[in-house]
Amino acid sequence: MESFTEPMRFVNSWRILNLVFLIFLWAKGEYATSVFILILLLLFLMSIRWRFKLPVWSVMLDAAVCILYLPYTSIAYFGLSLPLFELALRGKWPFALPFFIILFVTPASPAWLFWYFVLALFMGLFSYASLQNLQKYKQEADEQRKARYELERIKTDLLAANQSVSQQAELMERFRMARQLHDHLGHDLTGAALALQAYEYVQEPEEAQKLLQEVKRRLELSTKSLRETVHNATPSALIGVENLEYVARNFYQVEVRFEKSGDLLLVPAYHWGLLEACLKEALTNVARHSDATGVEVKVQVAGSIVRLLVQDNGTLQKKEQTGSGLRSLQMRARSLGGSLSISANNGFLLVCVLPLLEKG
Structure with missing residues (x-):
């Protein structure tokens, strides 16, 4: 039955x-030979139509052959069902109305031929609609x-x-740090070095003291400039794994154990x-839906991936479907070529895996 699901096979x-x-x-x-020739002609036209996509007017060839045989055999009436079907198949069903007129003007046609048409x-028409839907x-x-x-x-361009x-x-x-070190720190150190060199040749104590x-x-000045450079280079907000540690450390509902491993500098x-x-x-879901007393958080860089694992030691109070927040995170993970999976079989478990950029 599966072969009939494709319209052209039907x-x-x-x-x-x-x-x-x-x-x-x-x-x-x-067993008239002329009738057999009629069937062969219809078979020939059907074979060509099966193999090639013929224009709509080619249906008139089938109709003309059948009409020529109408005075000789009643089988020609049933043969008209083939061009009638082909016209409806191409959405030209109004052109099939003359075939029904033939039934009324020809008294020799069988009585139940109307229902066959x-x-x-x-x-x-059913095949035409199916083909249109398929297209x-x-x-x-x-x-x-x-x-x-x-x-x-x-995504690749972004x-x-x-x-x-x-x-x-x-x-x-x-470049900014190099310029600042050169313009300020380097200038002050050079001045100090020149002053020390001049000190060796000064005889008067007052001049030496100066x-x-x-x-x-x-x-x-050099020390101050160096401190300012280091201070400006240090980010004011936590980034990277330090920020994740800060989030875990400030989650007071349950005890959180944080672990990290691998070269985390590879993570963009x-x-x-x-x-x-x-x-x-994950921590919000643990606080709202779990009776856990502890949560384990692991950030691992292994090979060409970074993995975040969050798992508690409790059981969910009620197992609900994935919320909009988790679904949104799953879409974001897929957009980066990674995955986000959630399990509630043994407590709450969240695993996010993201690919790292290959080194050129």
């Missing part, structure tokens, strides 16, 4: 069934496929742009944002 099956019915009528009646017309489905599938490819391309921006920001920060004071002043900044959101969502 169409070809109906064509064959009509020809088999004509052969049955021919075998049941007189109605069946052929219905099958043609529409294919178009929608192609559009969705193109949209997915476009989203993948945009990741590349983000990496480029990060590299540019790092280079700009290096040089020592100048060296002291230069060194103090946009991954940390998602991992932080996953950790907060």
Whole structure:
């Protein structure tokens, strides 16, 4: 039965069934050679139509052959069901009305032929609707496929742009620090070195004391400049794994044990944002729906992935479907090429796995 789910297979099956019915009528009646030639002509036209996509006007060939045989055999009336079906199959069912007129103007036609024509017309219209739906489905599938490819391309471009921006920001920060060290720290240290060199040749104590004071002043300025440079280079807000530790440390509902392993410097900044959101969502679910007394949080970098695992030691008070917050995080993880899985079989478990950028 699965073969009939495809419209074209159903169409070809109906064509064959009509020809088999004509052969049955021919075998049941007189074995006239002319009738057999009619069946062969219809079979030939059907075979061409099966193999090639013929224009609509080609249906008139079937109709003309059958009309020519109407004065000689009643089988030709049943043969008209084939062009009638083909017209309905192409959505040209109004052109099939003359076939019904033939039934009324020709008294020799069988009485129940009208219902046979109605069946052929219905099958043609049904096949036409099925083919239209199939074509529409294919178009929608192609559009969705193109949209997915476009989203993948945009995601790749955004990741590349983000990496480029990060590299540019790092280079700009290096240039800024180098310029500041050169313009201030280097200048003051050079002045102090020159003052010490001049001190060796000074004979008068007062002049020597002035040089020592100048060296002291230069060194103090150098120390101040170095402290300012280090202070400006240190981020004011916690980032990366330190931020995750801060979130875990400030969760007071239950005891949280935090572990980290691997080279965490390989994790890009946009991954940390998602991992932080996953950790907060997991701890919120533990506080609201679990009777746990402890939570284990692990951040691991192994190979080309970073993994966040959050698991408690309790049982959920009620097992609900994934909420909108977790579904949103799952979509964000998939957009980065990773995955987010949740389990409630043995307490609450959240595992987020994200890929790391390959080293060039």
